[in-house]
Amino acid sequence: MPDSNPTLLPPILAASLTVTALLLLLLLLIYRKKLSNKRTTPIPPDLIKPTTPTPPRRFSYSSLRLATSSFSASNRVGQGGFGSVFKGALKSGQEIAVKVMDHNGSLQGEREFHNELSLASKLDAATCADHVVSILGFSSDHHCRRRYRRLLLVYEYMRNGSLQDALLDKKCPELMDWKKRFAIAINIAKGIQILHCLSPPIVHGDIKPSNILIDAFFNAKLADFGLARALTEDEVGGTVLDEEGTKNGDNIDNGSILEETESVVTEEVALNVDLLSAEAVTLSPDETAVVDAPPSSTSECCLDVVSVDSGNIRRGGVGRKKSLSGRDWWWKQDGGGGSEPGRVKDYVMEWIGSEIKKERPNGEWNATPISVEGNGNETVNVKAEEKKHRKRFEWWGSLDEERIQKQNKKNRKKPREWWKEEFCDELAKKKKKREVKGSCGGEMWWQRDEFSAPERKKRKNSRGSKSSIDFWLDGFSGEFRSGRRNSQDWASGEIPKSGGISSTPSMRGTVCYIAPEYGGGGNLSEKCDVYSYGVLLLVLVSGRRPLQVTASPMSEFERANLISWARQLARNGKLLDLVDPNIQSLDREQAMLCITIALLCLQRSPSMRPTMVEIVGMLSGEADPPHLPFEFSPSPPSSFPFKTRKKAR
Numbered sequence: 174m175p176d177s178n179p180t181l182l183p184p185i186l187a188a189s190l191t192v193t194a195l196l197l198l199l200l201l202l203i204y205r206k207k208l209s210n211k212r213t214t215p216i217p218p219d220l221i222k223p224t225t226p227t228p229p230r231r232f233s234y235s236s237l238r239l240a241t242s243s244f245s246a247s248n249r250v251g252q253g254g255f256g257s258v259f260k261g262a263l264k265s266g267q268e269i270a271v272k273v274m275d276h277n278g279s280l281q282g283e284r285e286f287h288n289e290l291s292l293a294s295k296l297d298a299a300t301c302a303d304h305v306v307s308i309l310g311f312s313s314d315h316h317c318r319r320r321y322r323r324l325l326l327v328y329e330y331m332r333n334g335s336l337q338d339a340l341l342d343k344k345c346p347e348l349m350d351w352k353k354r355f356a357i358a359i360n361i362a363k364g365i366q367i368l369h370c371l372s373p374p375i376v377h378g379d380i381k382p383s384n385i386l387i388d389a390f391f392n393a394k395l396a397d398f399g400l401a402r403a404l405t406e407d408e409v410g411g412t413v414l415d416e417e418g419t420k421n422g423d424n425i426d427n428g429s430i431l432e433e434t435e436s437v438v439t440e441e442v443a444l445n446v447d448l449l450s451a452e453a454v455t456l457s458p459d460e461t462a463v464v465d466a467p468p469s470s471t472s473e474c475c476l477d478v479v480s481v482d483s484g485n486i487r488r489g490g491v492g493r494k495k496s497l498s499g500r501d502w503w504w505k506q507d508g509g510g511g512s513e514p515g516r517v518k519d520y521v522m523e524w525i526g527s528e529i530k531k532e533r534p535n536g537e538w539n540a541t542p543i544s545v546e547g548n549g550n551e552t553v554n555v556k557a558e559e560k561k562h563r564k565r566f567e568w569w570g571s572l573d574e575e576r577i578q579k580q581n582k583k584n585r586k587k588p589r590e591w592w593k594e595e596f597c598d599e600l601a602k603k604k605k606k607r608e609v610k611g612s613c614g615g616e617m618w619w620q621r622d623e624f625s626a627p628e629r630k631k632r633k634n635s636r637g638s639k640s641s642i643d644f645w646l647d648g649f650s651g652e653f654r655s656g657r658r659n660s661q662d663w664a665s666g667e668i669p670k671s672g673g674i675s676s677t678p679s680m681r682g683t684v685c686y687i688a689p690e691y692g693g694g695g696n697l698s699e700k701c702d703v704y705s706y707g708v709l710l711l712v713l714v715s716g717r718r719p720l721q722v723t724a725s726p727m728s729e730f731e732r733a734n735l736i737s738w739a740r741q742l743a744r745n746g747k748l749l750d751l752v753d754p755n756i757q758s759l760d761r762e763q764a765m766l767c768i769t770i771a772l773l774c775l776q777r778s779p780s781m782r783p784t785m786v787e788i789v790g791m792l793s794g795e796a797d798p799p800h801l802p803f804e805f806s807p808s809p810p811s812s813f814p815f816k817t818r819k820k821a822r
């Protein structure tokens with residue numbers, strides 16, 4: 174081997190050193206450039222893709238306080254059922270929303286907190302980030318002075334707030350563009366579809382506009398998983414989706430209709446009063462459910478029951494002055510818009526009164542004798558008392574409160590107690606009767622869809638059996654039930670939830686949006702979300718709340734209940750009347766598609782409702798356009814001339 178030339182060694186060494194130094198210099202320059210870039214031009218928060226660590230990151234309370242400027246009022250962006258939501262920014266510059274759970278140690282609040290967290294760790298950020306608001310972290314430090322923990326949830330910040338705010342309250346001009354609304358409808362459907370296709374499927378359980386948040390680019394995402402639940406294997410059985418997304422193992426239901434002798438409303442009331450009595454049991458003696466006055470018919474009771482579910486069962490004593498009185502939530506739901514609640518109320522009250530009188534000409538209320546404990550521990554025969562004073566008690570609208578008080582005092586009973594108990598008894602009987610009927614027919618009341626054509630004809634001829642009140646309240650079966658306190662939504666048609674009252678996890682959802690079978694005590698399934706999505710679609714297309722009274726004319730009153738109005742329009746072949754008149758660049762075909770899908774989702778029988786996979790297919794044009802459910806087909810049956818939207822595959 175030749176000896177290496179010693180004269181070549183120094184230049185080779187020098188050259189390699191120079192190359193190494195140059196490389197190091199280059200690396201240093203690149204690093205510095207990156208660093209300076211970071212300092213001078215911060216990346217817009219919207220472009221920072223939130224990553225969802227699993228499990229979500231733990232924040233200290235003090236760091237979140239710092240991020241939100243001590244939870245300052247100017248940073249408060251919303252109020253939910255369990256506390257306020259504040260805007261904040263992390264040190265990295267990322268904008269966040271911090272939900273401060275105002276749970277005061279309540280079980281329901283804690284349950285929702287843990288529920289959200291545990292579900293967040295089940296959601297894969299990669300698949301869900303575009304359709305579900307990401308949970309970035311949480312804080313659960315001990316409160317320094319109290320016994321409970323401070324529970325805070327940290328989310329990605331959604332610039333345009335909730336769909337409720339943007340569409341119904343602020344009426345964002347962007348949402349007056351049909352394209353945006355349709356895109357939002359698809360976004361939401363895809364979000365729910367993703368949840369339903371997880372293994373195990375997750376049911377959101379509270380789909381409504383205030384739980385849909387909108388980002389800076391008007392993309393809609395699902396939020397608030399406080400009531401969501403992963404289905405167990407047994408629960409999935411009913412609606413397993415195969416690869417095509419079609420139903421598999423779903424009970425075939427031809428939508429047969431049982432002979433109906435009682436109105437849907439009567440049945441709803443029965444269930445809700447059962448709930449009321451169940452809840453009342455859990456209240457301590459001085460925690461009284463406020464129910465305004467003795468009802469003399471099921472229809473009026475319905476309003477009272479609503480009021481109970483709407484947050485008027487309060488802790489800490491009686492007195493209706495502080496909160497909205499029993500029936501008043503309903504009238505205050507649409508405070509804005511120049512409506513005149515007083516006049517509307519009078520008008521509707523008068524009308525309901527006349528309907529009730531029509532139904533029960535003698536003001537008869539078939540009560541059964543029952544005995545109840547009075548204040549003095551003696552037993553009072555309510556039937557006898559009621560009989561004695563019946564003449565004085567016309568229907569509740571004309572009750573003389575003073576007289577009732579006097580009478581109650583005389584009977585040494587709790588104020589306004591006797592009628593309630595008698596009423597509950599009456600309804601319990603009705604419920605029993607219904608159960609027997611249900612078990613014979615093999616179908617629950619809530620499964621009955623709209624009547625078949627011959628059935629409708631039969632009922633048309635015997636109108637007397639179903640009053641216009643029934644018609645008007647149609648579509649709200651089981652919906653007067655909820656599991657949580659509500660947000661500021663007195664004015665939204667969404668009934669406040671009774672947080673802290675019920676600790677039953679099965680009681681969940683929001684009035685008007687909850688599926689009737691679930692509100693009626695049935696099982697939670699993906700189809701509950703489908704129902705709620707149907708209501709939401711109607712709200713999106715019409716740009717109004719599901720329950721809204723804005724003016725006194727009868728025509729307005731008929732439209733107050735969005736669901737029954739949509740059904741009525743479908744029967745008359747006038748579906749497009751439902752569309753928000755403020756919408757610009759309306760695509761009539763897409764609007765018809767949305768309403769048709771909504772009506773399919775709103776079928777009472779869960780198995781008749783489409784799956785979310787099918788809905789996404791229809792909305793995106795991948796699947797054939799749907800037909801209206803048979804019962805809504807105007808006669809002669811005609812469907813909207815959809816151009817075939819099915820894409821060539």
Ligand SMILES: Nc1ncnc2c1ncn2[C@@H]1O[C@H](COP(=O)(O)OP(=O)(O)OP(=O)(O)O)[C@@H](O)[C@H]1O
Pocket residue numbers: 250251252253254255256257258270272306328329330331332334335337338383384386396397657658659660670
């Ligand atoms: N990530 C977020 N980004 C921006 N705003 C938000 C965010 N989360 C919530 N908000 C705002 O705070 C409001 C309250 O939200 P929250 O989820 O606490 O209650 P909610 O869903 O309206 O009511 P409830 O708790 O009764 O279901 C929302 O309506 C929205 O305006």
